[in-house]
Amino acid sequence: MQHYTHINDLDSLQKTVAEAIDLKNNELQFKTLGEGKTICLLFFNNSLRTRLSTQKAAQNLGLNTVVMNFGSEGWQLEFEDGVVMDEDKSEHVKEAAAVVAQYCDIVAIRAFASLTDKEKDKAEIVINSFKKYAGIPVVNMESAIGHPLQALADAITMEEYKVVHKPKVVLSWAPHPKALPQAVANSFVEMMQLQDADFVITHPEGYELDTEITKNSTIEYNQEKAFENADFVYVKNWSSFKDYGKVVNKDKNWTVTADKMKLTNNAKFMHCLPVRRNVIVADEVIDSENSVVIEQANNRTYSAQIVLKKILENL
Amino acid sequence: MQHYTHINDLDSLQKTVAEAIDLKNNELQFKTLGEGKTICLLFFNNSLRTRLSTQKAAQNLGLNTVVMNFGSEGWQLEFEDGVVMDEDKSEHVKEAAAVVAQYCDIVAIRAFASLTDKEKDKAEIVINSFKKYAGIPVVNMESAIGHPLQALADAITMEEYKVVHKPKVVLSWAPHPKALPQAVANSFVEMMQLQDADFVITHPEGYELDTEITKNSTIEYNQEKAFENADFVYVKNWSSFKDYGKVVNKDKNWTVTADKMKLTNNAKFMHCLPVRRNVIVADEVIDSENSVVIEQANNRTYSAQIVLKKILENL
Amino acid sequence: MQHYTHINDLDSLQKTVAEAIDLKNNELQFKTLGEGKTICLLFFNNSLRTRLSTQKAAQNLGLNTVVMNFGSEGWQLEFEDGVVMDEDKSEHVKEAAAVVAQYCDIVAIRAFASLTDKEKDKAEIVINSFKKYAGIPVVNMESAIGHPLQALADAITMEEYKVVHKPKVVLSWAPHPKALPQAVANSFVEMMQLQDADFVITHPEGYELDTEITKNSTIEYNQEKAFENADFVYVKNWSSFKDYGKVVNKDKNWTVTADKMKLTNNAKFMHCLPVRRNVIVADEVIDSENSVVIEQANNRTYSAQIVLKKILENL
DSSP: OOOBSSGGGSSOHHHHHHHHHHHHHTTTTTTTTTTTOEEEEEESSOOSHHHHHHHHHHHHTTOEEEEEEHHHHSOOEEOSTTOOOOSSOOEEHHHHHHHHHHHOSEEEEEOOOOSSOHHHHHTTHHHHHHHHHHOSOEEESSOSSOOHHHHHHHHHHHHHHOOSSSOEEEEEEOOOSSOOOSHHHHHHHHHHTTSSSEEEEEOOTTOOOOHHHHTTOEEOSOHHHHHTTOSEEEEEOOOOTTTTTOOOOOOGGGSBOHHHHTTSSSOEEEOOSOOOBTTTBOHHHHTSTTBOHHHHHHHHHHHHHHHHHHHHHTO | OOOBSSGGGSSOHHHHHHHHHHHHHTTTTTTTTTTTOEEEEEESSOOSHHHHHHHHHHHHTTOEEEEEEHHHHSOOEEOSTTOOOOSSOOEEHHHHHHHHHHHOSEEEEEOOOOSSOHHHHHTTHHHHHHHHHHOSOEEESSOSSOOHHHHHHHHHHHHHHOOSSSOEEEEEEOOOSSOOOSHHHHHHHHHHTTSSSEEEEEOOTTOOOOHHHHTTOEEESOHHHHHTTOSEEEEEOOOOTTTTTOOOOOOGGGSBOHHHHTTSSSOEEEOOSOOOBTTTBOHHHHTSTTBOHHHHHHHHHHHHHHHHHHHHHTO | OOOBSSGGGSSOHHHHHHHHHHHHHTTTTTTTTTTTOEEEEEESSOOSHHHHHHHHHHHHTTOEEEEEEHHHHSOOEEOSTTOOOOSSOOEEHHHHHHHHHHHOSEEEEEOOOOSSOHHHHHTTHHHHHHHHHTOSOEEESSOSSOOHHHHHHHHHHHHHHOOSSSOEEEEEEOOOSSOOOSHHHHHHHHHHTTSSSEEEEEOOTTOOOOHHHHTTOEEESOHHHHHTTOSEEEEEOOOOTTTTTOOOOOOGGGSBOHHHHTTSSSOEEEOOSOOOBTTTBOHHHHTSTTBOHHHHHHHHHHHHHHHHHHHHHTO
16 A cells, blocks of 8 residues: 555455454554654644554554644645745645655645635645655545545444444434534545445435535435434534535534434444534433444554554555 | 552652662663553643653653643543533543543643632642543643642652751742742642651741641741751742632742851752742852752653653553 | 754864765664664754754664754743843743753754844854753754754755866845745855855845855855856845844845756755745746755755764764
């Protein structure tokens, strides 16, 4: 594997999940694989899980790790071609990406959606510029439209907890006070499209994800109907794609409660975190035995580690 | 030792001090003890000595170290139970603590007092939430009401410099332009209560520390009288506990000068740093041969290292 | 070598350049030299290349590395003697420098010019205070008036690309929207004064660098004339030294274009980066085969690594 910027960069999702679970059982088994090599983690946005789990994964492989908060420790980058750079942006990504590549062997990047310019966000300008100009493997630590390390961790978690061969998996929108990106939902959908599962997306009207991503995935506007007999309920807020980046609905009827979970087949509750308690999900659900959110977070380490391992083996 | 959040978490202060001095003489003698293990340092507030010395201590033990500035690199945490989280706080400490624990073996936390809500500060809500929800050892890098790594470094320093078996030790308040926490003073008092010493606290009226901490420690409102025959003068500003978090007095008569030091038994001058020169202490005192503030700072490494060693041995 | 705060701290520039190129060919040949030792990188200002390349250099030598952003993670320092510290500055550099030295073996510092107080900037107050009070080797990662790690990287780059024994090297000012320090230009001039080259500085009138630095170096106010037959064109903006820290000219006629490069002897284009495209230099020049800016950035690693190696060997 050269880059990991999309779930489809994996040769086989199922095989990768199995390898990640094997890694998890003995996380230091490749502890010298990255020796003498360096990964740079570049954060254009804040992070907790991704920041810590990716460092942990890198350390488990013996990689040197350098972390940089691009905004506060560096400066603004220009991404457009041919611009006269006499405004706020101090450096063009052409130089920045090529320069970073001089000091590391792999670069991992977090750069959220603007939520203001749909076309720019869809163009994945930060991730794609680094792919174009850095000339080294690029790992997506959540980009404008995808979060494939999260989706892989989600797949690992479902593999660990599934009790039927072909589970019913529901991706449910839930309310949130702020406008959030669609990245996690997008990558979850794309990951589910690679799974042998009965997959349903549920959200209020107006919250349809990009149809280029959802394709033929089933959409059910009645949340309760969607929950019926579900084995996994994956909850996440996202802002509107149609009315791009807007919060068009904060309907608390979509908060996931114990009553709604009773409609399921004793479903596991999943969320990528951070989660707003009693807005996205009631305390009673996230504190229940069916909540697997902490193990999901734990699997972020093995999701990153298997990805870095595959990249290192290909260097 | 499981956690180190209070000086009383040590089995024996005296034995620990002796072990720390032994470590200091050969700081790499346990350089593989932490191999394959990770410590996360979470800073909710700024830091210089603690930031560098704790990293140094961890590296001396072979631990991987991950540093995170929670405020600027992450987001605000919710600590209250049952809250509808639709305001500024993005994640509950229940998840944040449990998640951090997935990526490290020990978590060290700096979270200062609010100085606005006495009850919340006394409840040590950040440290205690991590102890409750993380499920891994927690180290206090200065909490709302205590700074036990500093107190242990202070004990090491006094052991190194004491010339009589039972020294007279004075903790003196001194003026400062801003409202500072009581944490350092509190932990110093609690540490001194475990020592065989003649211990006196001196401060202006209105600056009494929490009596649940000072207990029967001697308080002398006349600074000069307190200094008489002292072997160690430990100086520190703190804001009022009674009129909580307020600066009720900036009396420069309390600044420690050479004339006042002449009242002592050639006392060593101690301060945890950072120190405001010519406000807390005159240049002539901190620049004198009796000032041991730099060695005190140096001992922060061995204070942290002996604590981490004990925790690692118990993992 | 004890400190590296000025290009003249090198015994021999030519010998050091040769050693750096040898290191570059086998960068891990001294990978255990720094074992058990620690370097602290203290940033008073933002950084990309310096931040990453110095960490990379330290890791290549087996050094532990601790990075601290002094402004955002620490607090303001006082540098004046005898001050009553009752304003915004929390700690005196006397303590801060001595304390940092307790936790590391080498300290590297970035502290830009104020551009408001020429005398203070010339006094190199931050770097010199650390040299005075830390008692450990100090490395300059760009100070008020110099950037000797950059100048050494520039010398390495010119050695790699030169085709004649005594090249013509032009340092050309170019326009920029903001006021920038003279540090890079100063150190480049001082480095060139140690080289066997035909060296010319070109800039508009009013942009003369400190004559204590330029000494007898040739100054040519006609940029096109300066470019004639040049083998290397090193471009950089700086603010006025005479009218200290001011932008007295933004003349776009000084932007480096392909037409101007045609006047040269097929010159290599150099810039320390970050660079404002189409302000400092036209896209057509920086994107041409004659642009060596990325290799120049790459050489920052070996510039730092040879310096750290020499310091470690002298510890």
